[in-house]
Amino acid sequence: MSPVYATMSLSLDGYGAGPGQTEESPMGDIPGMALHRWMFETPEENTEEQARILAGGAYIMGWNMFGPVRGAWSGDWQGWWGPEPPYHAPVFVLTHHEREPLALGDTTFHFVTDGIHAALERARDAAGERPVHIAGGPATTNQYLRAGLVDELHLQIAPYLLGSGERLFEGVEPQQLELIDIRPVSLTTHVRYRVVR
Amino acid sequence: MSPVYATMSLSLDGYGAGPGQTEESPMGDIPGMALHRWMFETPEENTEEQARILAGGAYIMGWNMFGPVRGAWSGDWQGWWGPEPPYHAPVFVLTHHEREPLALGDTTFHFVTDGIHAALERARDAAGERPVHIAGGPATTNQYLRAGLVDELHLQIAPYLLGSGERLFEGVEPQQLELIDIRPVSLTTHVRYRVVR
Numbered sequence A, B: 001m002s003p004v005y006a007t008m009s010l011s012l013d014g015y016g017a018g019p020g021q022t023e024e025s026p027m028g029d030i031p032g033m034a035l036h037r038w039m040f041e042t043p044e045e046n047t048e049e050q051a052r053i054l055a056g057g058a059y060i061m062g063w064n065m066f067g068p069v070r071g072a073w074s075g076d077w078q079g080w081w082g083p084e085p086p087y088h089a090p091v092f093v094l095t096h097h098e099r100e101p102l103a104l105g106d107t108t109f110h111f112v113t114d115g116i117h118a119a120l121e122r123a124r125d126a127a128g129e130r131p132v133h134i135a136g137g138p139a140t141t142n143q144y145l146r147a148g149l150v151d152e153l154h155l156q157i158a159p160y161l162l163g164s165g166e167r168l169f170e171g172v173e174p175q176q177l178e179l180i181d182i183r184p185v186s187l188t189t190h191v192r193y194r195v196v197r
Helices: A031-041 A047-053 A116-127 A138-146 B031-041 B047-053 B115-127 B138-146
Strands: A004-011 A015-017 A058-061 A090-094 A102-104 A107-112 A132-134 A152-158 A175-184 A189-195 B004-011 B015-017 B058-061 B090-094 B102-104 B107-112 B132-134 B152-158 B175-184 B189-195
Touching: A004 A031, A004 A138, A015 A138, A031 A152, A047 A152, A058 A116, A058 A138, A090 A116, A107 A116, A116 A132, A116 A138, A132 A138, A175 B175, B004 B031, B004 B138, B015 B138, B031 B152, B047 B152, B058 B115, B058 B138, B090 B115, B107 B115, B115 B132, B115 B138, B132 B138
Parallel strands: A004 A132, A004 A152, A058 A090, A058 A132, A090 A107, B004 B132, B004 B152, B058 B090, B058 B132, B090 B107
Antiparallel strands: A004 A015, A102 A107, A152 A189, A175 A189, B004 B015, B102 B107, B152 B189, B175 B189
């Protein structure tokens, strides 16, 4: 069965997104894209980790990660990524509002209204042997962590304290981890942990 | 002027102490001393960091770090460390209750009732050129962080999620950091950050 990886860029104080998300600010009020600078400013330093992030057989993401729409779908929101999203695989978006699948390039967004377990089952079916990636945001990743469904954490810990926002690890049960590897680069520190069963 | 280092062992989810501290459980309800196993189980792997922790010219700690006494001093509590505490330097304990200094070996505990700035001034006077260490717990370190008085963070990040307890970085303002160095060992990851002014 495909392993489940949770990937997130977060601040040293544990925030994966700032408050105040809007259509113009997908990450909320985080100054200067602090958490994701590594990805945009130093891609050549981070090819291995970028490749890993993009190697998922299927992705799961929360409603806020897909868009700033807070109520029912207005119908025309297509995600943050333009006509060629980087996933190149099925993406299962958790939502309370039904919507037809949306194909953009070779990424198809499926809108799942029956919860995290159903989304994981569909993602596993789609991923085959490849990993399923929980792509965030923090609220979604925390739901999967609380349900004990994450096998590995792949984090990028940025050298910032944000002081507020959406926190990864909120409300999880005590859990032992095992460090897989750690690699500091210019603008973040890549770190992977295995969840000890 | 002596630099100010804040030192703490914490979980990956940011807790420096568990809930439920008692005289028998200085760190609260944390299973198996999870955060401090590196110090007790693998001293030979961590000589450099241990030496750094013990090289302070003076130390500042909170009331809970000195003891489980929650009201006025009962009079005979001598700290957690027995007759030869490891500090070998003046230790300034923040408290609301006056008490005469307590000398144990060549460590003297001074009880400071007039706040964090007064404690830092006294610690700086005592430390000379050597660093002042903010030794915790989280509530005390957070007060110094909020006041912008910390120059470096020296953390040991243990591979655990605790899910509850006392959180380092609670209520701090947004702050950029700079990674100094990072060193994973068997039971924790040593990491130092400089606060960017």
